[in-house]
Amino acid sequence: MPGLKNATVLVGTGQTPFARHLTEDERTLxxxxxxxxxxxxxxxxxxxxxxxxxxxxDTDEVELAKAVGFGDLTFFAxxxxxGGGSCATVALLAAAIATGQASVGVAWRSRKRGSGPRPxxxxxxxxxxxxxxxxxxxxxxxxxxxxxxxxxxxxxxxxTRDHLFNVALACRNRANQNPAAIMYDRPLTREMYMTSRWxxxxxxxxxxxxxxxxxxxxxxxxxxxxxxxxxxxVYVHAAAQGLPAQHHGMVNYWTDxxxxxxxxxxxxxxWKNADFTPQDVDVAQIYDAFTPLVLLSLEGYGFCxxxxxxxxxxGGALETGGRLPLNTAGGGLSEAYVHGFNLITEGVKQLRGxxxxxxxxASTCLVTGGEGVPTSALLLTT
Numbered sequence: 001m002p003g004l005k006n007a008t009v010l011v012g013t014g015q016t017p018f019a020r021h022l023t024e025d026e027r028t029l030x031x032x033x034x035x036x037x038x039x040x041x042x043x044x045x046x047x048x049x050x051x052x053x054x055x056x057x058d059t060d061e062v063e064l065a066k067a068v069g070f071g072d073l074t075f076f077a078x079x080x081x082x083g084g085g086s087c088a089t090v091a092l093l094a095a096a097i098a099t100g101q102a103s104v105g106v107a108w109r110s111r112k113r114g115s116g117p118r119p120x121x122x123x124x125x126x127x128x129x130x131x132x133x134x135x136x137x138x139x140x141x142x143x144x145x146x147x148x149x150x151x152x153x154x155x156x157x158x159x160t161r162d163h164l165f166n167v168a169l170a171c172r173n174r175a176n177q178n179p180a181a182i183m184y185d186r187p188l189t190r191e192m193y194m195t196s197r198w199x200x201x202x203x204x205x206x207x208x209x210x211x212x213x214x215x216x217x218x219x220x221x222x223x224x225x226x227x228x229x230x231x232x233x234v235y236v237h238a239a240a241q242g243l244p245a246q247h248h249g250m251v252n253y254w255t256d257x258x259x260x261x262x263x264x265x266x267x268x269x270x271w272k273n274a275d276f277t278p279q280d281v282d283v284a285q286i287y288d289a290f291t292p293l294v295l296l297s298l299e300g301y302g303f304c305x306x307x308x309x310x311x312x313x314x315g316g317a318l319e320t321g322g323r324l325p326l327n328t329a330g331g332g333l334s335e336a337y338v339h340g341f342n343l344i345t346e347g348v349k350q351l352r353g354x355x356x357x358x359x360x361x362a363s364t365c366l367v368t369g370g371e372g373v374p375t376s377a378l379l380l381t382t
Contacts, residue, residue: 209337
C-alpha cells in the first residue's frame with residue numbers, strides 16, 4: 001500500500017490476563033481488552049468509528065459496539081485464516097483511516113482456546129477442500145500438517161532439532177522476563193526439549209504453541225490525530241498480505257515448491273513499499289505457532305537465504321543482543337497463543353521502549369502472521 005507509509009499510528013494497546021482457563025466469556029474478554037487499549041490511547045469509546053477482527057472471532061462488531069459504547073461505525077471488516085490474518089486487521093484499519101473512511105479504528109482478538117473445545121477432535125467437521133484428501137490419511141491437526149513440512153525441511157537442508165530448539169529457547173527466555181506470560185519463571189533446557197514427548201514427529205511438545213484464554217486489542221488513528229494521544233507514536237510504515245498462486249488452505253503440499261510459502265509473497269509486497277531492508281530491522285515478532293514456521297519466515301522475509309533458516313538461529317542470534325531479537329514477550333510458544341495478536345502489541349511496546357525484554361534503541365519492528373496459511377505482515381517504526 002504505497003499511500004499507507006507512516007500515515008497512521010498505533011496509539012493504544014490492551015490485553016486481559018492470559019491463562020489456561022479464565023472464567024469470563026469471550027465477549028467480556030474482548031470488551032476488557034478494547035477498553036484497556038482505548039484507555040491506553042486516551043480515546044473515549046464513543047470516538048471509535050472503525051473496527052476489524054478475524055472471521056474466526058466469535059464476538060461480532062454489533063455486540064462489541066453495543067457493549068463498549070462505540071459511536072457510529074463507518075468501517076468494519078474481518079480477515080480470514082486465523083493467525084495469518086493478524087497483521088491484516090491493522091492494515092485494513094490503516095487503509096480506512098488513510099483514505100478518510102474513518103478516524104479511530106480498533107482491532108481485536110478474543111479467544112478461549114485453553115478452556116474451550118478442541119476442534120481437531122471432531123473429524124466429521126474437518127473435511128473441507130482440500131483437507132478431504134489429507135484428513136483420512138492422518139493429518140488431523142495443524143501440527144500434523146506442519147510436521148510434514150518440517151520433516152522435508154530438515155531432510156533437504158540439513159537443519160536439526162537443535163535449530164528448532166533455538167527458536168523455542170529464545171521465546172521461553174523472553175517469557176521468563178514477562179510476568180504476563182503463561183511460561184513466566186518456567187525455564188526451558190535443551191534436555192527438557194530433547195526428551196519431551198512427540199506431538200507429531202519431528203515436532204515435540206515444545207515445538208507447539210500454547211492453548212490460551214485471553215484477549216488483546218489495539219487502537220489506530222491518523223498521524224495527525226496521534227499528536228493528541230498519550231503514548232509515543234508507533235507508525236504503520238508498511239503492510240502486506242500474501243497468498244501464492246498455487247496455495248491451498250493450511251499448507252503448500254500441492255505447489256511446485258512446498259517450502260516457499262505465503263511469507264515470500266507478503267514479503268515482496270512489504271519490502272517494495274518500505275524505506276528500509278531486512279538488515280535494518282531491530283527486532284522481530286515472527287508468528288510461532290510451531291517452531292519450523294520461524295525458520296521458513298526468516299527465509300521468506302529475507303533475513304537469510306533459502307535453506308539457511310536453521311543456521312541463522314545459531315550463536316544466540318534470536319536472543320536479546322543477537323542479530324535479530326525474536327518474540328520478545330515470549331510469542332505464541334511461551335507468552336500466549338491468541339492467533340498472533342500478541343505479536344502486534346509486543347511490537348508496539350518495543351518501539352515505545354516499554355517491553356519487559358526491551359531491545360535498546362529499537363526503532364524498526366517486523367510483525368508477521370502465520371506462515372503456511374494465507375498471511376499478512378506489518379513494518380512498524382518510530
